[in-house]
Amino acid sequence: MKTVAGALLSSIRLDRTSRVSVSVQLYQALRDLILSGGVGAGQRIPATRTLAKELAVSRTTVIDAVDRLVAEGMLVSRVGSGTFVSDTLQAPRAVPEPVAARRADLPEPRLSYTIRHAGKSLAPRSWLPHRTGAFVTALPALDAFPVAHWARISARHMRGDRDMVMGYGEPKGFSPLRRSIAMHLKALKGIECDPEQVFITAGAQQAFAHIGHLFLNPGDRVWMENPGASGARNAFLSEGAELIPVDVDGEGLVVEDALRKAPHFRLAFVTPSHQQPLGHVMSLARRFALLQAADEAKAVVVEDDYDGEFYFGQAPQPALHGIDASGRVIFVGTFSKSLFPSLRLGFMVVPERMIPGFDRLFASWASGPSTMVQAIVADFMDEGHFATHIRMMRRLYKARYEVLMTEAQGLVGALDVQPTSGGFHTMAHLAEGLDEAVVQEEAAERGLTLTPLSRYCLAPIRAAGFALGFGSATPEEISLGVDLLRELPSLRAKLV
Numbered sequence: 001m002k003t004v005a006g007a008l009l010s011s012i013r014l015d016r017t018s019r020v021s022v023s024v025q026l027y028q029a030l031r032d033l034i035l036s037g038g039v040g041a042g043q044r045i046p047a048t049r050t051l052a053k054e055l056a057v058s059r060t061t062v063i064d065a066v067d068r069l070v071a072e073g074m075l076v077s078r079v080g081s082g083t084f085v086s087d088t089l090q091a092p093r094a095v096p097e098p099v100a101a102r103r104a105d106l107p108e109p110r111l112s113y114t115i116r117h118a119g120k121s122l123a124p125r126s127w128l129p130h131r132t133g134a135f136v137t138a139l140p141a142l143d144a145f146p147v148a149h150w151a152r153i154s155a156r157h158m159r160g161d162r163d164m165v166m167g168y169g170e171p172k173g174f175s176p177l178r179r180s181i182a183m184h185l186k187a188l189k190g191i192e193c194d195p196e197q198v199f200i201t202a203g204a205q206q207a208f209a210h211i212g213h214l215f216l217n218p219g220d221r222v223w224m225e226n227p228g229a230s231g232a233r234n235a236f237l238s239e240g241a242e243l244i245p246v247d248v249d250g251e252g253l254v255v256e257d258a259l260r261k262a263p264h265f266r267l268a269f270v271t272p273s274h275q276q277p278l279g280h281v282m283s284l285a286r287r288f289a290l291l292q293a294a295d296e297a298k299a300v301v302v303e304d305d306y307d308g309e310f311y312f313g314q315a316p317q318p319a320l321h322g323i324d325a326s327g328r329v330i331f332v333g334t335f336s337k338s339l340f341p342s343l344r345l346g347f348m349v350v351p352e353r354m355i356p357g358f359d360r361l362f363a364s365w366a367s368g369p370s371t372m373v374q375a376i377v378a379d380f381m382d383e384g385h386f387a388t389h390i391r392m393m394r395r396l397y398k399a400r401y402e403v404l405m406t407e408a409q410g411l412v413g414a415l416d417v418q419p420t421s422g423g424f425h426t427m428a429h430l431a432e433g434l435d436e437a438v439v440q441e442e443a444a445e446r447g448l449t450l451t452p453l454s455r456y457c458l459a460p461i462r463a464a465g466f467a468l469g470f471g472s473a474t475p476e477e478i479s480l481g482v483d484l485l486r487e488l489p490s491l492r493a494k495l496v
């Protein structure tokens, strides 16, 4: 019987700077050698003392690795004769390549009819950014987040009532947080609601998914703003809904267009406080027209208020939910913009008559966000830090917006940057004859992020342009960003 060749042993590389212990590295290396057939079934491996000497590690380290392989049945110890690769490992198996490298060739299992049908229409959310700067959309000013208050409150909860914050928690969300949200909405949005109407979700996205589960059947028609948000679109498509792209103008969703296209609809999705991405506020007349249409069709309206806390001028219009007399509007909010997105914390306020249905759904899933996070946010709100942060961010976003609007005068002729009344992005229309993809690529080469309008479109529209985010960028980054835009070859040719 041969012993393992020294050459094979020398193929073992141990990284002493790694966070993975040397013993685990040795275990993994020996296991890979065995599974790949580098050391065949029945072969004896060198004595632990020899291995330790060859590899310049302690004998205990080697014994740990070998014992683990013996426990897993890959090695067999025979008293008096040594340690051998198990005879059961007859056929050498190739060490698989990482999954990422094989993904394209993996045979896909048969997916559900609904998901196959939704197929390519599901827009990737992978483009949601995690790096701040000009002109990133969807990220708040992470540089201005009051981390000290957050750290103090979270440390307090770590030391506090463990049963409360470490258990499974209440299915519909931590009740102190639901109470704080109800109070916040009354002050900010004129929404009078009972905390029982508030359901905590893992971001607005999970609220859309729950709403889809509860109300949509395959083939149901859903009015979607076009251009509009892709996250909600994906949630409804995943239920097999038929999405109806509805025009949007300066007053918001064009209800007449929607009625013409699909008078019988089950659900309407709107962003009335700040249309995503165009930035218009839905007029009061449109709000009432939408509510009337929904009432006639016995449909549900989803009001997505993703950045409604941040307005620059006068106080915003009352929420649709607040003027809904028929119990049809579900108000969806998120902490992704008012605090930060990795929290994965959102909520919805449902009409009273929908409480039992949502209660049943949430009780059967019970998989919302961490109670620890919910408890921290509840205290953050109750101690007044949330309201202070919102007030400060309103001022900060307004200042950053003003820098963008001033600088944007230098883009006239090429990019027409639109005024907006709040939030932390605004639309910039591209001059006739310019191509979004070309401009986006030229910008990317200079390290600038541009989000094209086409990315929001369910059906093609005539306009072209970009949603320019200014919230997460410092004034210097915004000025530099505009300078870089002015240098893009295709834009430079159009500047006046």
Ligand SMILES: Cc1ncc(COP(=O)(O)O)c(C=O)c1O
Residues within 6 Å of the ligand: 138, 202, 203, 204, 205, 206, 229, 231, 271, 276, 304, 306, 333, 334, 335, 336, 341, 345, 346
């Ligand atoms: C229209 C819209 N709604 C909601 C959200 C927030 O989603 P979430 O709470 O899942 O982060 C976003 C994020 O960019 C959005 O664009």
